[in-house]
Amino acid sequence: MENERPSFLDLLIETHIGLERQGPGSAETVKKALGFLGPLDRFKQIADLGCGTGGQTMLLAEHVPGNITGLDMFPVFIDELKRKAKRKNLENRVxxxxxxxxxxxxQKNSFDLIWSEGAIDNIGFREGLAHWHGFLKQGGFVAVTCPSWLTKEHPALVEQFWSxxxxxxxPVEKNVEILQDCGYAFVAAFALPEECWTENYFFPREKAIRRLLEKYAQSETMKEYAEQNQREVELxxxxxxxxxxxxxxxxxI
Ligand SMILES: C[S@@+](CC[C@H](N)C(=O)[O-])C[C@H]1O[C@@H](n2cnc3c(N)ncnc32)[C@H](O)[C@@H]1O
Incomplete structure (x- = not known):
């Protein structure tokens, strides 16, 4: 029977399960980040943490010949990642x-590359980088996206939203210091362009939410959820x- 009273979490999952991405990003920024890593055929074991349904996992698999393990807290996202890998005949590597x-x-010291898009801030940039360091081989790379201040002005409404x-x-400089404190040599940092948020994430998400608003027309939680998403876009x-x-x-290092 259809769930007539979806929770916020149900709605979050139902919105995102069919989307290519569950957060801002793009094929171009994956390629750009990979461009800082040198020859990619050295990367035999790769982890993609907070992989969602695996949009960027599949992109990584296109560019890097090694084995990739995607990890996410939602089993339904992992099921979708596995379906994608099967459709692309990549189950032997992904x-x-x-x-x-x-x-x-x-196992400790087992990865050449740890990738993570839009997820590390859920556990803290420092906490994540410090924990993950032990799972990289010496000389292995970490490549992560994290929401950051880009200017000296920090609007209170934005601060409140993320909190x-x-x-x-x-700020970016502080995160670079944290990266170094956690035992990494700094390689590069660059901001994701606007279309990573709008065209690649907010627009498809808005479409999915419009469908859910029809499906759960009687649900107050649905209305609140849609409004919250809209506030995020406006902000x-x-x-x-x-x-x-x-x-x-x-x-x-
Ligand atoms: C904003 S989404 C990004 C997903 C995907 N990497 C992308 O860019 O499209 C964040 C993902 O991190 C996962 N996540 C959040 N906290 C987590 C945790 N503590 N452990 C594992 N996964 C987590 C969520 O389930 C979600 O799929």
């Missing part, structure tokens, strides 16, 4: 695992010069 990125279920979402923004459009996702790339 696997998925439900789990928590703050408590990785892997309500259980996250936190720091971004108003203050986008001050914050954004930044790709941080480091090498474990």
């Amino acid at each position: 696997t998925g695992l439900a789990g928590h990125m703050e408590n990785l279920p892997f 309500d979402a259980g996250s936190h923004l720091d 971004y459009l108003k203050y986008k010069q001050h914050y954004g996702y930044v790709f941080y790339i480091g090498r474990a």
Whole structure:
């Protein structure tokens, strides 16, 4: 029977399960980040943490010949990642695992590359980088996106939004210091362009939410959920010069 009273979490999952991405990003920024890593055929074991349904996992698989393990806390996202891998005949190289990125279920020193888009801030930039360091081989790379301040002005409404979402923004220079504190040599950092947010994420998400508004027309939770998403879009459009996702790339030393 159809769920007539979906929770916020149900709606979050139902909105995102069919989307290419579950957060801002693009094929171009994946390629740009990979461009800082040198020859890619050295990367035999790769982890993609907070992989969602695997949009960027599949892009990585196109460019890097090694084995990729996607990990996400939502098993339904991992099921979707596995379906994608099967459709592309990549099951021998791309696997998925439900789990928590703050408590990785892997052997220490086992990865050449740890990738993570739009997820590390859920456990804290410092906490994530420090924990993941132990799972990289010496000289292995980390490439992560994290929401960050891009200017010296930090609008209170933006601060409040991210704090309500259980996250936190720091300036790029501070995050580079954190990366170095956690045992990585700094390689590069660059901000994701606007279309990563709008065309690639907000627009498809808005379409999915419009469908859900029809499906759950009687649900107050649905209305609140849609309004909250709309506030996020408006906030971004108003203050986008001050914050954004930044790709941080480091090498474990
Ligand atoms: C904004 S989405 C990004 C997904 C995907 N990487 C992308 O860019 O399209 C963040 C993802 O991190 C996952 N996530 C959040 N906290 C997590 C945790 N503690 N452990 C594992 N996954 C987590 C969520 O389930 C979600 O799929």
